[in-house]
Amino acid sequence: MDDLIFVGGKIQLPGRAPVNGALSVRDGQISAIWTESESGSATQSRLEPERERNLQDARVIDLQGAVLLPAFIDTHVHMTAYGYDLIGPNLRGVKSLEEVLIKIAAAAAQCPEGTLVWCSGMDPSTIPEKRMPTRTELDAAAPDRIVWVCHAEYHAGCGNSACLQYVGIETPSGLPIGMPGGVDRDLQTKRATGLLTAKANSQARNKLANLVSDLVRHEALRRTALEAAAHGITTIHAMEGGPLFSDQDVRVLQDMITYGELPVDVVLYWQTTEVAKALAAELPRIGGCVPLDGSIGTHTGAMMEPYRDLPGCIGTNYFSQGELDEFVEKAHRAGLQVSMHVGGDRSAEMLLQSFEKALLAYPRSDHQHRIEHLEIPRPDHFERAARLGVAVAMQPAFDYYWGQRGGDYEATLGPERWSRSNALKSALEAGVLVAGGSDAGVTPLDPLLGIHAAV
DSSP states (O other): OOOEEEEEEEEOOTTSOOEEEEEEEETTEEEEEEOGGGOTHHHHHHHHHHHHHHOTTOEEEEOTTOEEOOOEEEEEEOHHHHHHHHHSOBOTTOOSHHHHHHHHHHHHHTSOTTOEEEEEEEOGGGSTTOSOOOHHHHHHHOTTSEEEEEETTSSEEEEOHHHHHHHTSBOTTSOBOOOOSOEEEOTTTOOEEEEEEHHHHHHHHHHHHTTSOHHHHHHHHHHHHHHHHHTTEEEEEEEESSTTSOHHHHHHHHHHHHTTOOSSEEEEEEOOSOHHHHHHTTOSEEOTTOBSBOOTTTTOSOOSSOBTTBTTOOOOBSSOHHHHHHHHHHHHHTTOEEEEEEOSHHHHHHHHHHHHHHHHHSOOTTOOOEEEEOOSOOTTHHHHHHHHTOEEEEOTHHHHHHOSTTSHHHHHHOHHHHHTTTOHHHHHHTTOOEEEOOTBTTSOSOHHHHHHHHO
16 A cells, blocks of 8 residues: 555544644554644645655645545445445436336346346335336336336335246236235235335345345445445445345355455444344344334334324334344343344334343443434434433435425425434434444445535
């Protein structure tokens, strides 16, 4: 690694506004910093001896007035899944359902018959039709391939007829096969429309993900790591495996970490509730983004009160309180950090209760337990999290995409719950340790976008 000297700009120091100064790097580590009090000729006079002593061959980089920041840590990334977004086809930013189908048809034409066409990033709230494509539309776009269209929030997806047959929704003759809840059906014909949510979505995604080769997984992880480095991220908390993905992702990522194939550091969260698996893998943590419920945009986030735009619907919990208590206590007693996905306020209440019970019965000050997202907290949730020492990993860019006036949060939740969505300031004021992240590929792997959304 080259020795470096950064000049001509501002340096961001901990707990302070950026100041005029310079910074030198030797052998990959910061060796000296000069602040505004030593700017101008004073800075130059001190830079020269430093360069003479240690950095004769250093490369001087003129910041041209820019601010030099420490590297970022993204505390919530689905590395493999985001890599699939980068490989494509990616439907983020499409303007209409017609454009969606054109993109899918073009991608399918590049794939051999009978193979999987995995499409990422579909956000129905951003197109006029406000819906995912139907199986009939997907059949017309790609009749001889297995097509899966992943909702941007991961908690829903839709497939064509070949996909529904492959994942076990129905037989080749169209007869339904019993599956968990979440299979959307035509009210008159009872035929599956192609839209899957809740456990049906999880099982379909998991089965389809196992069609992906290790070579593609490896490339997906490599691309995500390169994308992170390009955005100034040097550490990723990777949420891998589990019900919405494939445990094969964990194995491939572990190998890449072991052999030093990635340009960033990776903190691996195996998305499982099997404590023995985490211990056998010598991981100090478990869960990550294991879903306690779904997401707000798919009406599967577990809410105390019904959704504004879908009366009678309060979302879906994937664990009973008893099951959750048992898992949290077992992992806690094993010395593991526990983290889980929480979308709605009902699931947040459940997880906080489980943490309270485990910590009351088995106090441990170094537990480092986390809640992922906590998008729609109740008024007391942050105070309780702070008291327990439970951190919250939040994603400010959620508000950038769905939190604006007239956006998805207001439409689905109504004004009162919308007003307390993604409340970073309230969390900080309550004394919660808040970690920032992107949830890529739900939102882009872009820390400056997250900072922009937060402020």
